[in-house]
């Protein structure tokens with residue numbers, strides 16, 4: 001793991017605080033963000049709740065100021081696991097601290113319900129509306145619904161001055177110089193729509209839920225825009241490869257056959273399984289768009305192109 005600073009000041013009113021939970025699925029750990037510079041701050045995401053050192057970092061950043069609003073990007077434990085404990089910590093949050101999340105049915109599932117229980121019991125859990133604004137000092141946070149990684153995913157723009165930063169949650173990850181379109185996706189159709197939505201915002205920096213901040217510009221413009229375009233291009237390329245495989249033979253294809261034809265170089269069984277899941281996500285998107293069909297052969301689902309009638 002590259003050495004990363006646990007606290008990073010991104011602008012006058014934005015500080016990144018690392019959740020101290022590195023791992024194979026969290027890169028160098030979850031990023032959380034403190035927004036504002038006055039006595040009342042906003043915290044975006046809370047880490048996983050299992051790293052006592054993280055709360056110490058928040059205290060260090062806050063000094064005498066306190067968090068009075070917590071915004072959550074989505075239900076995954078490495079983003080909301082710290083809520084219950086934070087609400088108990090009077091040296092970090094105000095007594096009236098409010099927790100905002102896009103509320104969905106899956107919040108009732110036991111794991112998620114438990115992580116939101118503290119906020120529910122206090123009566124301080126609030127729903128987020130799309131485009132809802134949160135004013136902090138002279139900055140405006142605006143909710144951008146971005147389903148795809150999870151159905152409840154919300155990104156937030158932070159505007160102030162001429163910059164428009166985008167807190168991306170897990171919709172887009174920061175990956176240093178190497179750009180790869182990789183985050184886990186629950187629904188690829190909505191994920192792609194959400195990518196196009198955030199691209200249209202033309203953010204000048206991406207503040208991801210994991211990995212380094214993407215900022216600055218090169219000869220081809222803002223790096224933030226380039227990263228979003230790469231994410232879109234990567235997925236579109238994969239989709240085209242799948243369509244090409246299906247077009248190469250008029251038969252009904254097994255999922256495994258399509259995967260092997262697209263990911264020719266992969267031999268590791270674990271990675272093949274991940275590739276197969278990815279292929280299935282694409283096929284489901286294409287199915288919803290009426291571009292492929294499912295064919296039942298001997299009680300096994302296979303896949304074929306929908307060819308225009310000639």
Ligand SMILES: [Zn+2]
Pocket residue numbers: 074076149170
């Ligand atoms: Zn996540």
